[in-house]
Amino acid sequence: MTRLRALPSTLVLWVVSTLYAIPILWFVLSSFKPGSELFSLPLSLFPKTWTLSGYETAWNRFDFQQYFINTATVAIITTILTVVVSAMTGYAFAKYKAVWLKVFFVCILATTMLPTEVIMPSSFIVVRDLGLYDTLAGIIVPSIITATGIFMFRQYFTTVPDELMEAARIDGVGEFRLFWRIMLPLARPIMIVLAIFSFQWRWNDYIWPLLILRDPKNYTLQVALRSIVGADNIDWSVLLAASIISLIPMVLLFIVFQRYIVSADINSGLKD
């Protein structure tokens, strides 16, 4: 009886998830086809001859190693800074009472309504005038603050009882040690979730690298890929392989941290 009732939902779930998987599956399988087979009709789902030649060409023709290093540098440094800064800010919003803090909190929330894309031209001018044009720092520094991260920490620290802080203060623990030694370790789960999200945002970010980077030596993966797609004559065999290479770090991250991501309780509901 239950099995029979489960049938429709199970069927729908499987059909829909198959539809979600097909584009990726087709893309990955195609990347193992030799260039001659990519467009030969009738198309076959699996490669007739499996080859890595697309990957070899992509790796040799483009300076992937450099793009990887650049993207990883940006993603890792920004993530560390984002987690630390968001934790401190969220903590202040949750645990200190002052009117200016409340006003500033509203300002931070408002940044989700006014993303960088909207004020692109003047954001570019600001970064240029700060002397950060065509540097990786020009991507890192503007991306540090995120309303999502600050909000997540604020929500979390609000649930930590004030008595804990009072007790620590009575024992003579200073405000900063209280934060670093007691509060921050408590917020470990939030730190992990935000770190994963931040890494994903920065690894996949397109808009800041597009505005700031000019020298191909500084390119991140996304901008490099865009230059392949933007070409008049797209070299699909290279593009397929290059795109998949760019996904590998995110896939590894997902495999390692799957349980944190899939069960992340982000009812804050803001995204970057």
Next chain:
Amino acid sequence: MTAPTASPPGSPATPVPGDPRAAAPRRRHTTRRVQAIAPIAFVGVTVVLFLLFFVWPGALAVMYSFTNYRGVGEPDFIGLANYQKLLADSTFYGALTRTFLYTVLNVPAHYVVSLAVAVLLASSLAKGKASARVVFFLPWLISPIVAGVIWRWLFGENFGLVNEIIKWFNGTPVHWETDATAALILIIIVSTWGSTAFNMLLFVAAIRNIPRSYLEAAELDGASAWQRFRSITLPLLAPTSFMVILLTTIGSMKEFAMIQSLNGGGPGTQNMFIVQYIYRTGFERADIGYASAASMVLMVILIVVALVQMRLDRKRDLS
């Protein structure tokens, strides 16, 4: 412990009278001062970055929108000329109306699909939920640029698998690249595919918070699955729905990266959205003053959208 003194453990059991009492007011005073200064230290970096990368560019954009600034030299004040030009700029109108059309179609698509997926994943009936969840999450890992590439490969007009399958069933291949409507539909599909994971995560968390007893009681009273969803689940999801709709609206209005690699806003400029218009004007034509005026219009639209939706949300709370 009789008094909150700072005496370290092991100090004389009888404290020197007067000593802690004399220290107490000063201590309390400095404590209060530290507690007023501490948040400034905690928030300082954020304040600086906020001023540098949100307030300053925002103010500059307002200023530039009244000038003919081209990125170099001194900006010349030209009054409302940029805005007057915008009002008569058919490309700008085209981009704006296309963005509106996209948003109006995109938001319901995202909402329905991610809610349906969340309901399926939260239902106790469906089997294989763990693996399905992973599959729905894969698009989240993929950058907008690569997502565009993946779908361009699948929906290629002359070489894509989809048109090949249509031909196989003796249908007419769809002009995904040269027909503006088909291209827009494709953009909506890709965008929905890409953000299902995040929205679904919000919905699943909210559905889990609905007390099971409500649904069980309704079931005992003979309510069908649809009735239970319609009159219990959906109303209780209202705050999450509001969030998803607001964020999807803003996300659709600023759609840019994915389209760049999917079809570049093509055919021609028929699917050029407002952010791409700003990018072209500001960077490819280096007309920063004019692009800033367009930015201002988009900014005002976004603020109005956010205020209207919050107003509706509040009204719903009151009723």
